[in-house]
Amino acid sequence: MADLEAEKALAALRAVDEVESGMLVGLGTGSTAVYAIRELGRRVARGLTITAVATSNASDALARQVGMNVLSFEDVAEVDVTIDGADEITPGLTAIKGGGGALLREKVVAAASRRVIIIVDSSKPVATLGKFKLPLEVIPFAISWVKSAVACLGVTPEVRVRNGVPFRTDQANFILDLPFESIADPQRLALALDAIPGVVEHGLFLNEIDAAVIARGSEVEVINRQT
Template sequence: MTAPNAPALSPQEQEKAQAAAAAVGWVRDGMVLGLGTGTTSAHFITQLGERVRQGLKVQGLATSVASEALARQVGIPLLEPRRGLTFDLAVDGADELDPELRLIKGGGGALLREKVLETASRYLLVIADSSKLVPRLGRFPLPLEVVPFALPWVLDAVEKLGGAPALRMAKDDPSAPVYSDQKNLLVDCHFGQIADAERLAAQLKTIPGIVEHGLFLGLAQAAVIIQDGQAQVLRPGQSARPATEFAELP
């Protein structure tokens, strides 16, 4: 619900909030949740906090310092990392996704923690506005998280792969590089359309100094995408179906 004096949401933000609302509707008492990072995930966390204040009992672990702060602010009980911890559901946004639910993530700089938590989840649900669905990945630059010492050699290696890498710089200070929550550097790679995401992921894994890349392959079970104003559920290789058809997780 929007506060009386809150500014009106843009159409894109309305879509993000709508996708988040569908996801919140599938959260059940007792779930352990992975909380994503980014503007769409912030809508989910905020709406989940409203449900918690109404009596929903869940616990979560956030994929970034920013999401952790928001979750604490809205009253979601948080866990600490520990051995054996798995998540019933992780909910996160994506910078791009294709019809097979391959993802590019990391525009918010949280790709390492996102991949750690989402790999440890039984179910990853992606929530996104209509602009994020693409026929083929690659329009959005592919993020890498890189150990600072290794940066020059990582840039050389990615350049050889055709990635046109660029060190991510702060928007308010173009001379200052952006660091992840783990104090690593972020590099954005411009490959253009990615013909074989699995092959590229394997190639990037062989480059020393890349802590993680932003290709999330084979992790998402479903996605909620807003199309023509309606929340639609996508599953790998299947036609979209209205989210209202699903009383539980699709």
């Protein structure tokens, strides 16, 4: 059985190799991104000079804890490189993200980044998106309407719950998780979801990712987007 935690750490180590002094680095959210943040903290302690922006309050807090200089993204227009995880990713570098509930901020920071590197363990690569439930971030005012509109797409949305109450993102929005099982046409689905008023963002990352670092056992594969 694969040691997924060891694979996450290995992928993070490889991705962090791309970070150089003077860079502004985007910090992802989730269990895999934690390894990258901690490794960056170790390198900062050894003399690496960077600034960072975080995609969630949790990542911001961890980055400060390990000694990084973290800026508010409100004051940032461009990021040199962002390192983040994914819930699943295809060979064509399309992905589903948002399992950690930070998909809106993750997509904004990715859009502002010159380079986006996704780090994953061997359980995350897939041939077709949809095995992982697709997250939608929805404003509370529109939650019932959005559930009804999404049901017209042939899926039963589930309000994400944590500790017995609806989960709230850092923007105080709700998350709907959509169990599609398989998404035959992600571009078409993305357009349909974008057209639903009340949907703030969806977890389909179709054009944002520049490279994936995939750890399998003790081996690391790097896939770069074909230009």
